[in-house]
Amino acid sequence: MQTFIKTSNQIIEYQLQLKNFYKQSECRQVVAISGGQDSICLLNLIENFQHKYQNTKNKNNISYIYIDHQWRQDSYEQTVHIINYIRFINRKIYVYQLPKNLLSEKLCRTYRYHLFTKHAIQHNSRFIVTGHNETDKIETFLNNFFRGSGLQGTTSLIRQSKINRHTHLLRPLLKLKRSDIYWACKKLYLPIWSDNTNYKYQFERNRTRYELIPYLKKYFNKNIESNINLLLKNCYRDNEYIKQSTIKLYLTIKHPLYIAINHNKLRKQNFTLQIKTIQLFCVYNLNINLEHQKIVKTLIDINTNQVHKYFIIKLDHLKMHINNQWIYITL
Template sequence: MQTSTPKSSMMIKNQLKIKKFYKKLESKQVIAISGGQDSIYLLNLIEHFQDQYQNKKNKEHTSYIYIDHQWRKDSYKQTIHIINYIRSIKRKIYVYQLPQNLLSEKLCRIYRYHLFTKHAIQYSNKFIVTGHNETDKVETFLNNFFRGSGLQGTTSLVAKSKITQNIYLLRPLLHLKRSYIYWACKKFYLPIWSDNTNYKYKFERNRTRCELIPYLKKYFHRNIESSINLLLKNCYRDNEYIRQSTIKLYLTIKHPRYIAINHKKFRKQNFTLQLKIMQVFCIYNLNFNPKQNEMVKILIDINTNTIYKYFKIALEDLQMNISQKWIYITLQI
């Protein structure tokens, strides 16, 4: 009698999880691919489920998008390889190129998601699907942690997030480790394109992936990725509690007609909640997110002014006015 290996059993469990995710995709979707193991594995899973359920509607609604960063000399060959592979399975693919002088990881990420969103709006796609995995989530946490991000920044990589009113970003592989995806790609002989920029240490994420995480595994905790993932789950729950509490408090203390919040009720809240409420106030009403260090200074001024006299605080091209009862915004004249 043939017994299944641990990874084969894991593969069945993972397919069941992704199958539940796939059945929910009834609207138009665009799959972001790069030619690497994560995106090619995701592509083959989606195509496998479409063939298995013979879902012609989903086949017509599924397309692929590829962003060429032009970082390497062979980027053109990689683009042709991906186009040929997508054509072999008779799907649509859209290719975009970033400027050659765009070498910053942060700028490339901003450009990339801007193109994804713009493309989804233009072609009426409801879902943008990416191949981020559990290891990516750990790397993102470490990078954001070193930058001093709070709970919201360190838990930003989630399975489903809302980009616009009608567009969602989905990451169905977020529960899978990169080592498992690599094993599955080898098992099924998937046509992975090896990207040598993943081994260049001038990029921060590569140093985290190739140096920091192996070092932590060897000298601190062999299951460091699982431990960080558990930490992220707890942080995500805490962040959700703070987010929901912030929204409830903001709706309670905001003015029923004007762009203002109740000064006295605002001062009674915890400092963290005050900061979150002010961010919601500025984003919702003014469509901008003030810098945290500037907002902290403003909150200190608000909390230390015990006389409740009328005073003003400059905030970019706007002016925050604090009276005895209300905090409100006016344009600087």
């Protein structure tokens, strides 16, 4: 019972955070569900809270979205099961299908978040809610770590993030372990749909979940999950500090009128800040996310060339011009 109380408190805390938005205006939410234990538990707790505290102004502010990957033979049956359950609780559900030949985890994840964002914008939803838990955060960290991601990649799974000016991504269950959520689902007899793809080792996340983490717990440290969580908290704080320092530096060195930055001032800063500032410059002005190695090579060229020398660095279909003071880009 203590586990369920802990789980319920997380949802109540999440809903109370949105109360200010409810007072200001109608705050629409779209909740991403999959039929698994995480999303069904999230659905149940949100509905219980809404039933207790809803009013006429916001009773229709929640809808659900389901992405059918078409990976399994029972995909159609699972979709029907979820639609029937959402109809039973008198809510709206939107179902999207991904192409059948999409078997890459990374590509499917990209498709999913694009669909979530597009749907939220079209339906004027301010919040996208997902059922990610603490175990998902650890698995994401390990997968990104093996890919060579930096601080931003390894700490990307956080409780609240901003997608654009009006849309937020919320993960209210991020402090709960998968085992706690499983216990709550069993206690409440929730209609979970068992997904056999969660046990196929051809997927990297499943190998991390069932082989790597148990191996680390058995042979290295039984508290490995708690230690990784502590590491992620520290990394997140460091990453936030670097972000703020990058923004301050960019605002200091950018040209007051033109799309350009002062490389003489940039070169005096730490190399990590130089990299982050170039990334911010390209993303903010050109909506281009340059590869890390290209940015490093560009900065090496800038730092090693004579200050008075003018030169050009080619970046795909762009040209980065460097004169004696400024960096600017032309098509």
